[in-house]
Amino acid sequence: MSSPRSATTRGAGRAGRSNASQSPTVASVPDADTTLTRAQRLELYYWMRLTRSLEERLVNLYRQTKVVGGLFRSLGQEADAVGSAYALRKGDILSPLIRNLGSMLVKGATPLEILKQYMAKEDSPTRGRELNIHFGDTERGFIGQISPLGDMVPVMAGVTLTFRMRGEDRVGLVYVGDGATSTGAFHEGINFAAVQRCPLVVIIENNGYAYSTPTSKQSLVKQFADKGIGYGIPSETADGNDVIATYEATKRAVDRARRGEGTSIVELMTYRRKGHAEHDNQSYVPDGEGERWARENDPIDRYVARLTSEGATAQELADIDARVQREIDAATDIAELSGVPEPLDALEGIYADPPREQPLWFREGKRAAVEENERPEGWGTYDTSGDL
Amino acid sequence: MSSPRSATTRGAGRAGRSNASQSPTVASVPDADTTLTRAQRLELYYWMRLTRSLEERLVNLYRQTKVVGGLFRSLGQEADAVGSAYALRKGDILSPLIRNLGSMLVKGATPLEILKQYMAKEDSPTRGRELNIHFGDTERGFIGQISPLGDMVPVMAGVTLTFRMRGEDRVGLVYVGDGATSTGAFHEGINFAAVQRCPLVVIIENNGYAYSTPTSKQSLVKQFADKGIGYGIPSETADGNDVIATYEATKRAVDRARRGEGTSIVELMTYRRKGHAEHDNQSYVPDGEGERWARENDPIDRYVARLTSEGATAQELADIDARVQREIDAATDIAELSGVPEPLDALEGIYADPPREQPLWFREGKRAAVEENERPEGWGTYDTSGDL
Amino acid sequence: MAEITYLEAIREALFEEMERDPNVFMLGEDIGAYGGAFKVTDGLLAKFGESRVIDSPISEIGIVGAAAGAAHMGMRPVVEMQFIDFIANAYDMLTNYVATARYRAFLPTPMVVRGPSGGYVRGGPFHSQNPEAGFIHTPGLKVVYPSTAADAKGLMKAAIRDDDCVLFFEHKYLYRRIKGEMPAGDHVVPIGKARVARQGSDLSIITYAATVYKALDAAEQLEREDGLSVEVIDLRSLAPLDDAAIVATVKKTNRVLIVHEDTRTGGVAGEITARINETCFEWLDAPVLRVTAHDVPLPYAPSLEDFVLPQTPDIVLAARRLASY
Amino acid sequence: MAEITYLEAIREALFEEMERDPNVFMLGEDIGAYGGAFKVTDGLLAKFGESRVIDSPISEIGIVGAAAGAAHMGMRPVVEMQFIDFIANAYDMLTNYVATARYRAFLPTPMVVRGPSGGYVRGGPFHSQNPEAGFIHTPGLKVVYPSTAADAKGLMKAAIRDDDCVLFFEHKYLYRRIKGEMPAGDHVVPIGKARVARQGSDLSIITYAATVYKALDAAEQLEREDGLSVEVIDLRSLAPLDDAAIVATVKKTNRVLIVHEDTRTGGVAGEITARINETCFEWLDAPVLRVTAHDVPLPYAPSLEDFVLPQTPDIVLAARRLASY
Numbered sequence A, B: 001m002s003s004p005r006s007a008t009t010r011g012a013g014r015a016g017r018s019n020a021s022q023s024p025t026v027a028s029v030p031d032a033d034t035t036l037t038r039a040q041r042l043e044l045y046y047w048m049r050l051t052r053s054l055e056e057r058l059v060n061l062y063r064q065t066k067v068v069g070g071l072f073r074s075l076g077q078e079a080d081a082v083g084s085a086y087a088l089r090k091g092d093i094l095s096p097l098i099r100n101l102g103s104m105l106v107k108g109a110t111p112l113e114i115l116k117q118y119m120a121k122e123d124s125p126t127r128g129r130e131l132n133i134h135f136g137d138t139e140r141g142f143i144g145q146i147s148p149l150g151d152m153v154p155v156m157a158g159v160t161l162t163f164r165m166r167g168e169d170r171v172g173l174v175y176v177g178d179g180a181t182s183t184g185a186f187h188e189g190i191n192f193a194a195v196q197r198c199p200l201v202v203i204i205e206n207n208g209y210a211y212s213t214p215t216s217k218q219s220l221v222k223q224f225a226d227k228g229i230g231y232g233i234p235s236e237t238a239d240g241n242d243v244i245a246t247y248e249a250t251k252r253a254v255d256r257a258r259r260g261e262g263t264s265i266v267e268l269m270t271y272r273r274k275g276h277a278e279h280d281n282q283s284y285v286p287d288g289e290g291e292r293w294a295r296e297n298d299p300i301d302r303y304v305a306r307l308t309s310e311g312a313t314a315q316e317l318a319d320i321d322a323r324v325q326r327e328i329d330a331a332t333d334i335a336e337l338s339g340v341p342e343p344l345d346a347l348e349g350i351y352a353d354p355p356r357e358q359p360l361w362f363r364e365g366k367r368a369a370v371e372e373n374e375r376p377e378g379w380g381t382y383d384t385s386g387d388l
Numbered sequence C, D: 001m002a003e004i005t006y007l008e009a010i011r012e013a014l015f016e017e018m019e020r021d022p023n024v025f026m027l028g029e030d031i032g033a034y035g036g037a038f039k040v041t042d043g044l045l046a047k048f049g050e051s052r053v054i055d056s057p058i059s060e061i062g063i064v065g066a067a068a069g070a071a072h073m074g075m076r077p078v079v080e081m082q083f084i085d086f087i088a089n090a091y092d093m094l095t096n097y098v099a100t101a102r103y104r105a106f107l108p109t110p111m112v113v114r115g116p117s118g119g120y121v122r123g124g125p126f127h128s129q130n131p132e133a134g135f136i137h138t139p140g141l142k143v144v145y146p147s148t149a150a151d152a153k154g155l156m157k158a159a160i161r162d163d164d165c166v167l168f169f170e171h172k173y174l175y176r177r178i179k180g181e182m183p184a185g186d187h188v189v190p191i192g193k194a195r196v197a198r199q200g201s202d203l204s205i206i207t208y209a210a211t212v213y214k215a216l217d218a219a220e221q222l223e224r225e226d227g228l229s230v231e232v233i234d235l236r237s238l239a240p241l242d243d244a245a246i247v248a249t250v251k252k253t254n255r256v257l258i259v260h261e262d263t264r265t266g267g268v269a270g271e272i273t274a275r276i277n278e279t280c281f282e283w284l285d286a287p288v289l290r291v292t293a294h295d296v297p298l299p300y301a302p303s304l305e306d307f308v309l310p311q312t313p314d315i316v317l318a319a320r321r322l323a324s325y
């Protein structure tokens, strides 16, 4: 295998982001395209389209104030999420970030779950306990992230350490942003995974910004793939807006991991076209930068052109678009019907044992259940009567 | 300047540690020797000898149970500590570790202070509050470390950020061991320093072990200097048992920092000949490894040979040895005279305001001072009478 | 004189202190061009430039440690946690390094760590925390948590001028909801002094931050509906605690309710209860009671968050129990 | 049956649990060939091999996080902090990730974080800490801190079998000084249950870990010199607290002294005092008093450490005050 960090990929990738006068388009690594069947290549289109359309639906719901809290977009990053997740197989586990809606969909999360989750419905995946796409299902193979950045890297090191200990040929994949590479958790986690030869792929999504902070203020490295050298592990930079190149680069790392060759870094060059979240007006972004990426390097436009050149018909793609719309409409109708969480559910399942907390005594009169839990004597919440 | 990571230095350095059949001796970078005067070269010998002899005295005191707590040796690492610190000048600030007694002596710490500190005397630099060589003096230019490894890297990033902000041409130097490079604090601190172009030199003392853990279980990198690539900063590996090579490599990094070129890594190849501390029997060390380093690569023996070949007379060196003994004997006599800390001093100076804590009420009768602090009413320690 | 918000009051304090003392500088994530996630530092970059308003990598250990190093050198750094929840990442640096620096190494470490704190904003488990209990336990740190715009400004100035590390918690629910007039001149509120938010004689509610307003609402209602005279103490500083003010109100009303938004077990109320026991047990006509959040991570759905956090009716109920004890 | 030390009892529990359950494994710094800084894991590598006794890099965030990930997958990791003081580095991972995993994501996270804790050993400020107060505050974590050899073994087995994260603090002063017989068979001590270390009727001392022995010494002396009958409660578990046992002893003696080695402000004693207030204020004949360390980092010189930490005469004095109240 040729050097994982070929100068071309790097130079182009870097220029793509930092050099205003140059086209941000990044040449994708050739070959291996053939490893995907026609059906699979159309499926990739479906996932990207579903990701984008679902987010657009969420924007509408957000404007109708039906979304609780903030809304985070992955506009322009759909290829990076979908292409990388597509390199995994059943049994593998992936740890998504806020911009990896596409990865979660590929791994089996449904639009209905996403909509309910964003609307904090009682039957949403976290029953209204966590925000946006923070949820998981180890059966389907994705794990719920938390907000503190970098923390999922040690966790995924442990998940994949287990695969190795048990001799399972399963692989783990964890996403971090360019910004999250600055955290101590990222460092300790990836180094631990490297030394322990964990079958883990660390995807660094280099989308140019961490909130408002450009990568130049995050690190002095030209390419984040260089961090691999500091951990003694293979790393590669690929065009994150080319779904096939993303798939192939990730697949190479996944195959290494599955062969027992340990941990790798794959840096995916992309661009965050929307603000950090919907509230962010991107005042810090140079004029025209986002527009240029939209015009010259939209991952879906690029892939449509490629599919068409490879013989996909307009009808085929239109059918997929229609299917996506049907699925999202249906999911929205159902999601809106669900109710809000029952307050007392907030006290369930902090521990396996005890299974629930008792409502505090001063909640008297607020709910029947609270009444019942009132103690006849004293002021506390502790049912010690049995022991006295 | 030639590439800071020349293959020769690396290969040799690595072999020095990992390949049992090979001599651990590392070829030092040639040239620049001339930058040191004859007097300076003899001074380097004085500091190394003082370091070793002072630790030997501490071993005696330890065996006499006059040392409180553990004793940590830098036997075989004197060149790395002395040579690197010697590259700094007045006004620069250095953050030593447990094996950098030599660095502190070069920066002006006295044997008397070291002895009192290890014996927890009332007039020791920390008045008995901290252990062994954990103390500092920003005037003389060394800062007190704490035990949690890696923490001094962000702190020194801040110290040197201040130099940069004020336009002072001062430089900072911080030591970390091979093991400490695995901490989140190291990562966040060095990355911050790099991005902020702080005039900081990070010395990685690669002495083969972290407590009982060999470097192979700490990181997959062949050389810790490779970590510089992951932070986009220059790095270099040098022979830490060659005081001149150590001085020169550190001086190059210090000069870069002083010229405003920011942060660098210098990896010093050395070997920890004693256990982690005196209690450690080194059962985990391959047979003969330590002996071989002692025989073939003792930094003082090597330097004596070199000095002699460069024309230093046996008498000159003997005079230095005698001076070292005189100074240590004198310091020991004085140190032993000092008393133990007054208990109430434990309550002084947690904050600038309030200047001291009051003794807790139940210490009545224990000391007169406590009596005075007793409150007439209530049980607490709070003098609220004034406000009532 | 015009009223300004709690958030503007903090910004005004930062602005004035940076003007007054060239050693004061800001360090944090997205605090420069963007002005911070809540715009608290908005305008500081334009006025004071990049060398004094520093956008950092995402490195809470790094920036807290760097602030300490700069403070040793005579600077007075103010570090922003984008959300105070992430102060947990710097727990070692704050409790082991910063808190002990003066004691073990005689290193002055004047610095402020500030950030948006607290709930009632649908922020979920990692954008709503109240971390005070984890830090009042550490000797060497000071902790303040203001509830009014004037105190926010005055305490920020005191924190920046303090010669030790002060953790400055800003309640994000109050940022734009609370307004107040700024006292004229160089308005500094001393650290360690509580405020009597409402005079009363029948019972005392001791609280701080956002729940001060819930306590005041409850006091109104109790006066209206029960004719009870309720005193409300706004602690403002949690480390050091104002023991004199606590003792004074206990001796005045003999009945105490402690209210905090933080979870119950191990919260600040426990420490206050112990101190009341030690200093004026004899004056208590009833047990010291606590109204707090339930002991769970703070959920995100409004119905759940509202149930978990303390609300005005809870305070009213507890106060009635206390009064009728 | 022969007596073994507190340290050997912990090792025995680790050994037996690793034999019983192949999912149990050890993770930590220098725990393999070296057997750990205090030799607690000595012999485990030889018996169970490198895949189940893993020497890690110096990465407390990394190993605690990795343990959580492994636990999600059905493993039962036991993580050693070389000294418990370094658990501060994993504060975010423990309080934000591990403690919330079941609640927010329904992920089981059965793991133990253990390490040498406590003072009286001339360890200085970073090798003597008692970090319990910083963690009992976090819903989702359990905390135990045994004082006897038998409890050390029985609680370790319970901790490893518990389906949530248990922080297991081992008092290094007791490691080799305390011996005891191991109850026969599969000896498991339930988490959340206190132990009556000494029966008494005049007053109660509630404590845990090393100060249990100072309380017992004080009780002896008070019996001898004052004819006082002192009950000593060894909490054993700090989260959850055994409210029933606390209430029972209060109702029995009506006078309570809480003793802990940790610093005073924000320590566990505050929470216990609040609970006593809430549950049995009516039974108190005197204020609940605290004997604790002074609020300073723990200094290293013997004369200073001995002054800062609670000692038997302090307990005797406080108990006498309480009895004569």
Ligand SMILES: Cc1ncc(C[n+]2csc(CCOP(=O)(O)OP(=O)(O)O)c2C)c(N)n1
Pocket: A099, A147, A148, A149, A176, A177, A178, A179, A180, A181, A183, A205, A207, A209, A210, A211, A272, A276, C029, C058, C059, C060, C082, C083, C086, C089
């Ligand atoms: C430890 C920590 N510090 C700060 C934050 C606040 N924060 C949330 S997202 C974000 C920027 C993340 O940037 P990046 O890692 O590049 O991911 P991207 O949003 O670009 O996908 C920050 C600073 C956090 N979540 N965690």
Ligand SMILES: Cc1ncc(C[n+]2csc(CCOP(=O)(O)OP(=O)(O)O)c2C)c(N)n1
Pocket: B097, B099, B147, B148, B149, B176, B177, B178, B179, B180, B181, B183, B205, B207, B209, B210, B211, B272, B276, D029, D058, D059, D060, D082, D083, D086, D089
């Ligand atoms: C954060 C942290 N974890 C664990 C320790 C315990 N500890 C003290 S020294 C040491 C080994 C250090 O090895 P290295 O960094 O290579 O320095 P060396 O002793 O070889 O000079 C360890 C694990 C610590 N001090 N800090």
Ligand SMILES: [Mg+2]
Pocket: A177, A178, A179, A205, A206, A207, A208, A209, A210, A211
């Ligand atoms: Mg980014």
Ligand SMILES: [Mg+2]
Pocket: B177, B178, B179, B205, B206, B207, B208, B209, B210, B211
């Ligand atoms: Mg080492």
